[in-house]
Amino acid sequence: MKRAFVLILLVVVVPSIQPAEPPVAALRIDSSYATIWKEKGIVSTQRSSDEEFLRRISLDLTGRIPTLDQSLVFLESKDPGKREKLIRQLLDSAEYGEYFAALWTNLILGHEKERFVDREAFQDWFEERIASDTGWDRIVSLLISAEGSFQDTPQLNWFARQKLNPNNLADDTARLFLGIQLGCARCHNHPHDQWKLEDFYGLAAFYSGMKPERFDPIEKMKARELKSQKELEEFRRTLPLKQDSDPNVFAEVQGGRKTYPAKFLLTPQPAHLSGESKRKALAKWVTAPDNPFFAKALVNRVWGMMMGKGFVEPVDDMGSLSDNSNPELLAFLTEDFKQHGYSLRLLLWAIANSKTYQLSSRGGTEGIYYQCGKVEMLNADQTLNSFLVITNVDEKLRSRNRGDYEEKRDLIYRHHVFLFDNDDNRGKETEFRGTISQALFLLNGKMTNEAIRPLSDGATSIVLRRYPDTELRLDGLFLTAVSRRPFPAEKKVMLKYVEQRGDAAAAYEDILWALLNSNEFLFNH
C-alpha cells in the first residue's frame, strides 16, 4: 500500500529536470579537470563505451545491472542524446529511490537487523523522501527533530538503534551529516584536530534527556504479570518520546564528572535555546545555509559514491587535517547544491552527465584527479539486486505481490548480508573486500545456482527460449550478465564449448556460471 503511495507521489511531485543541455555543474566539473590534467601532464582515458556506461550508471543510480531488454534498447539506439535520457530515466525509476534509501539506511542503522529497530519502516520513509526529491536539508531536519513514538514516526528508528544515547547520536550526527569525526573528543581533546570535549558533549547535549513517556518497565511487568519480553518491547515502541529541556549533558570523562551545555560547533559560548526544543534548534543549525559542514559533507559523499572516492577521504572525516584533492570544485558543487534546494537528484544528474564521470576504466590507473573510470567491487545491495535481475525474480515477484517480494528479498538479504558486510560500515574502499566465504558462496552457493538454472524463468531459460541460434544465445547471455556482446576471441571459445556439448542447456549454464564469477561481473568499472 505504501508502494502505491510512492507511485502517486512520483507522478505528482517530481520536479522535471529540464532536458538536453548538459548541466552547468557538469561543464564545470569537466573544465576543472581538463585544466588540472593539462597542468600536471596527466592523460585521461577515453570516453567509456556505451556498454561500460550503461552498466556503470545502472549500478550507480539504481544499484543493479540493466536487464537484457534495457541493454538491447540502449545499445541499439542511435539517438545522440541517449546517455542523458538514460540518466533521467534511471533517476525517475522506483529502483533509484529504493537503492538510495537502502544505502542511507545502511549508513544510519547499520547492516544488522536489531530487535528494537524497524528497518523496513525507516527505509520506506527514506524512499518516499528520495523518490519525491525532498531536499537533503529537509530530510535531515526531519531526522534530527523527529517527534512521536518509535511506532508512528519511522525516523525515530535511528534513535532506537542508538538506544536514545546522546553520545552515540552526537557521533552519528557529526559523522553522517557533517563529515566530522568527533569520536576522539569523547574522552579527551582531539590530539591533532580542533575538537575539544566541550564540542563533543556540547553536541550530545542537544540529544540528552530523551525517554519514552511513562516508561517504567518493572511496574509494567508487575502490572501485566507475565508479559513476555517481546510484548514489552512492542509496548515500548508505542510510547511517545519526550525530551526534557535541560540544556546540559552530564559526562564522565578523564576520571572526573562534568556538565556540558548544549553548544554549536565553532561557537565558543553555549547555544541560546529561546524556548524551542533542543533538537529543533540543532536541526536548524545543521541545515542552515551558512553551516560550513552540512552541504559540503553530502556533496563530497555523493561525489565519492559516483566517482569512486571523495574529494576528501574518508568522507566522514573531513577535518582540517584531511587533504582535499579539488577544493574549488567541491566549493562550487556545494554552492550549486544549495542553490538548487539541496536536491540529491540534481546533484547526481549533474555528476552523471559530466565527461569526467563517463571516462572509461580501460587501460588506465586511478588517481585523485579522476583521469580514469573508477573500479570498485559491487556492494552487498548491488550484488544481490544484480543476481535477482539475472534470476528474474525481480520482475516476476514485483509485478505479482509487493509484500511477498519484499519478504523474499529481505530473507535473502538477511541471510547473506553478513558475508558481504564491511566490518567498518563506512562505505567505500578501493581494495577488494572479499573473503574466502564470499568466494565460496559465489562459486557454489544457492544464489548462483538459482540464477543459472536453465529450468527456471531466469536468464538461461529466457535466452534459450528467445533465440534459436547459438550465436544469438551467447550474445543474450553476455548481454544479460555483463551488458555487452562477447568479443571475437571469447565467442570462439564459447561456441566451441557449446558445440562440443551438442548445444545442451547445461553448456549455457556453465557459461553463465563463469560470467557471474568473473571480475567483470563482480566489479563496477
Next chain:
Amino acid sequence: MNHRGVCECSRRELLRWSWRAGAALSFSQLLGITALFAQNAGKAKSCILLWMAGGPSQIDTFDPKPGTPTGGEFKGISTTVPGIQICEHLPLLAKEMKDLAILRSMTSREGNHDRARYYVHTGYASAGVTQHPSFGAVVAKELVSQSQTLPAFISINGPSVGAGLLGVNFAPFVIRDPDKTPENLGRSRHVTRERFEQRQELLEVLNANFDATHPQPEFHKKEQIYQRALDLMNSPALTAFDVSRENDTIRQRYGNTKIGNSCLMARRLIQNGVKFVEVEMDGWDTHRDNFKTTRRLLSELDPAFSSLIRDLRETGLLETTLVIWMGEFGRTPEINANAGRDHWPQAWCAVLAGGGIRGGQVIGTTDSKGYEVEQQPIRVPDLYATLSQCLGIDANKAHSSPLGRPIRIVDHGNVISTLLI
C-alpha cells in the same frame, strides 16, 4: 623492537639483574638469556574459545555457593584437586580439574549483551567508529599458520565478532552447523569434478580477456581470494570438518550433541593447523527457569568440554593448545521471581586450560554469596595480556585504526603470572 612476548620492561629488568650480579655477561650470553625467557612465552600455538552466549551463571558452574541464600538448587562436588569444588552437574569436568585453572574474579561493567559480547571478545568497549578486532582475528594475524589451506580463524555456530580494523582477511570463517559439511565448500551436487574444472577454464578465459585491458590491482586481489577458495575446496584438510569420520565411541564420549560435535570438530581443526577456533554454545541467558535450563546445558557441556581436554591431552596437543571457556558476563546471585538469574558483570568466571596455563588452581575469590570480587579482580585486558603471553603475541603491538590512531592488541592489561607454567 620488542622481542616476541617479552615486554620492554622485563628485558631491561633482566639486564639490570645481570649487572647487579656482577657477572660480565657476553653479548651472546645475554642473547641466550633473553632467548630462554622468550621460550617460556609462546608455548601455545593455537587456541580454542568455548563461548557461552547469554552469560553463564558463575554460581551454577564454577563458583558454587551451596547453603547460602543465593546458592540455588545446585550443590558443589569435589574435584580431583583437593579444596576445589565445582557445580555438581559437571562431574566429568571435575575429573579434569588438574588441567583447569578457574578464574573466579573476572569483573567488568558491561551488562548489555551486545556491548558485553564486543567487550569480552575484543578487550575494548565499543565506542564510535573504530571496530576493534576479535581476539581470534588477532591470533589469526599474529601467529604463522601451519595449514596451507584452512582459514586461520574458524567460528563454529556463531558469527563471533569480526576482524574490525585488521581487515576482512582475518574475519572468521563461519560454520553454521557442525553436523553438516560447511556451506558451499563442496561443488553443487549436480556438478561433477570434470564439469567444475571446465567451468573454471571458462572463467579463466573471461578473466584473462578482461584483465588484459584492466590492469587495476583489485582484480588481481580478487583472483587471489578465489584461488584460496578453490584450494580450500580441493584441500585434503577439508576432512577436518567432517566429524562423522571419528568413530562412534569418541562421538558418544563427546555426547553427540551440537556442542559435543562442535568441540570434536574444534579438536580436528586444531590438529590440522587452524590457529583459532571459536565454538559458540547458546542458551545461557536464563532470566527464567535458570536451574532447569542450566541443568540441561551442563549435561551437554560436561561431556563435551571434558572430552576435549582429555582428547587434547591424549593426543599430546594440550601443551600447545590454549583452551578458554567464558561468556559475556555472569548472572545475579539473587534469584528473581521467575526462578531465573539476570545479568551480572561484577563477578563472573572464566576457565583456562593448556597452552602454558598452570592447571589445578583457582585464581581470585568472590564473597560468600557471590556478589562481589573479594580477591584479585581480573579485568578482560588482564586476561588477554596473559593469553597473549601464552601465545607469544606482543600485547603492546599497535595497529592503525581508520582514524589513524594506534590501537594496541591489549588495552593495558597485567599478566597474571600465577596462571603461567
